[in-house]
Amino acid sequence: MKVVGLETGLSPKQLKEFEIHVKANMKRAYFTALGLLGSHDLAMDASQEAFLRAYKNFNKFDPSKKFFTWFYKILKNLCLNLIRDNKNLKEERFLEFTCEQPASEDIQNKIEQDELINSLQQAIAELTIEEKEIITLREFENYSYKEISELMNIPIGTVMSKLFYVRKKLTQKLAGKI
Amino acid sequence: MINERFLFLMEKYFDDELSTEEKTEFENLLENNSRLKEEFIEQKRIKEVLKKMKLKNPSKEVWDSYWMGIYNKIERGIAWVAVSIGALIFFGYVAYESVQAFISDTETPPLVKFGIGAFVFGILILLFSIVREKIFTVKRDNYKEIQR
Numbered sequence: 001m002k003v004v005g006l007e008t009g010l011s012p013k014q015l016k017e018f019e020i021h022v023k024a025n026m027k028r029a030y031f032t033a034l035g036l037l038g039s040h041d042l043a044m045d046a047s048q049e050a051f052l053r054a055y056k057n058f059n060k061f062d063p064s065k066k067f068f069t070w071f072y073k074i075l076k077n078l079c080l081n082l083i084r085d086n087k088n089l090k091e092e093r094f095l096e097f098t099c100e101q102p103a104s105e106d107i108q109n110k111i112e113q114d115e116l117i118n119s120l121q122q123a124i125a126e127l128t129i130e131e132k133e134i135i136t137l138r139e140f141e142n143y144s145y146k147e148i149s150e151l152m153n154i155p156i157g158t159v160m161s162k163l164f165y166v167r168k169k170l171t172q173k174l175a176g177k178i
Numbered sequence: 179m180i181n182e183r184f185l186f187l188m189e190k191y192f193d194d195e196l197s198t199e200e201k202t203e204f205e206n207l208l209e210n211n212s213r214l215k216e217e218f219i220e221q222k223r224i225k226e227v228l229k230k231m232k233l234k235n236p237s238k239e240v241w242d243s244y245w246m247g248i249y250n251k252i253e254r255g256i257a258w259v260a261v262s263i264g265a266l267i268f269f270g271y272v273a274y275e276s277v278q279a280f281i282s283d284t285e286t287p288p289l290v291k292f293g294i295g296a297f298v299f300g301i302l303i304l305l306f307s308i309v310r311e312k313i314f315t316v317k318r319d320n321y322k323e324i325q326r
Contacts, residue, residue: 019245026244031233040236051248052255095231120231139228145189160185164221171224178227 010058018058021067022051028068028141029075035136036079038091038125046082050075072151076133083129091125093117116177123173131166138163183207184214192225 010018029050033043053074054061061070083089095117124132130152137143137151138159149156171178187204190196196204208215280286280294 019249022245022248026241030236034233040234044236044240048244048248048251052251055248055252094234096234097230098232116227117231120227135228136233139225140231140233157182157185160189161180161182163189164180164185164217167221167224167228168217170228171220174224174227178223 010055014058018055021054021071025068025071026051029071031141032072032075032133032136033079034094035124035140036076036129036132037082037089038094038121039089040092040094042082042086042089046078047075050078053078066150069150080129091121093121095121095124119174119177120170123170126173127166127169131162131169134159134162135166135170180217181207181214184217188218188221192222 026047029047030043033046033050034040037043037046050071054071057074061067097113097117124135127135133152134148137148138145143151145156145159148159152159154162184204184207187196187200187207190200191204208218280291283291
């Protein structure tokens with residue numbers, strides 16, 4: 001039996017609509033949270049909890065606007081709360097090589113690959129929230145500058161400039177390793 | 179401060195979206211400014227490293243059960259609302275009937291009646307005080323802007 005939104009007054013049609021939004025955005029929600037939190041479990045909890053909050057406020061969502069842009073604010077606030085409440089957040093391995101990078105049979109290469117991932121993760125972990133956010137959106141999720149500008153509510157020029165300085169910071173942290 | 183035009187052209191270069199004119203302009207910029215050239219080489223190197231990496235993707239099963247996880251929580255939330263409303267009505271009725279019976283009871287000595295009344299009144303004041311304190315704390319929460 002399908003439930004309707006008793007708490008929110010959502011009709012079955014709206015619930016179906018919400019389900020479509022969840023299914024279309026669940027991966028980007030999870031990956032955004034993963035980039036910020038660095039933990040699979042926390043990212044899964046944060047993204048699902050954000051969808052629950054979005055459900056409770058779905059009546060306030062303006063359908064003429066993009067769902068993810070509206071949802072992103074809820075997700076980001078939740079991630080910020082989680083970071084604030086878990087000061088000693090333990091990051092897991094959240095990066096891996098892309099498919100184009102064949103898994104090396106050579107043990108030496110494997111060690112080097114592992115070291116590179118660890119160093120990059122460490123460097124990302126040391127970034128500020130805003131820096132993590134922008135690098136995740138652009139480099140790992142391939143959002144356009146316009147989309148990032150909408151999500152972060154900053155001009156496109158600022159997006160480019162921030163990206164430049166974050167990449168520079170990462171290069172400095174990875175000095176001698178890349 | 180870094181040259182804005184350089185940033186714009188460099189990002190377009192990374193996205194492979196430079197027009198012929200822009201490509202020439204970008205090459206000229208790099209040729210005539212060694213600092214920009216160094217910055218470009220540095221940015222290109224880190225871009226190449228980042229391009230090799232991606233965020234770990236959970237298994238297919240995780241995605242298959244993702245919506246059900248949310249749906250179950252929604253369903254449980256609705257169940258809790260129904261249970262709470264039901265409990266409120268039931269216990270409200272029980273409390274009303276008990277008070278009625280207590281008032282109309284002639285066998286209980288007045289002193290015991292007064293004692294029970296004072297006890298209940300005290301509990302109610304304690305509850306009211308705790309709730310008021312909670313509301314007071316929430317209103318003065320420095321993080322209320324990020325706690326939604």
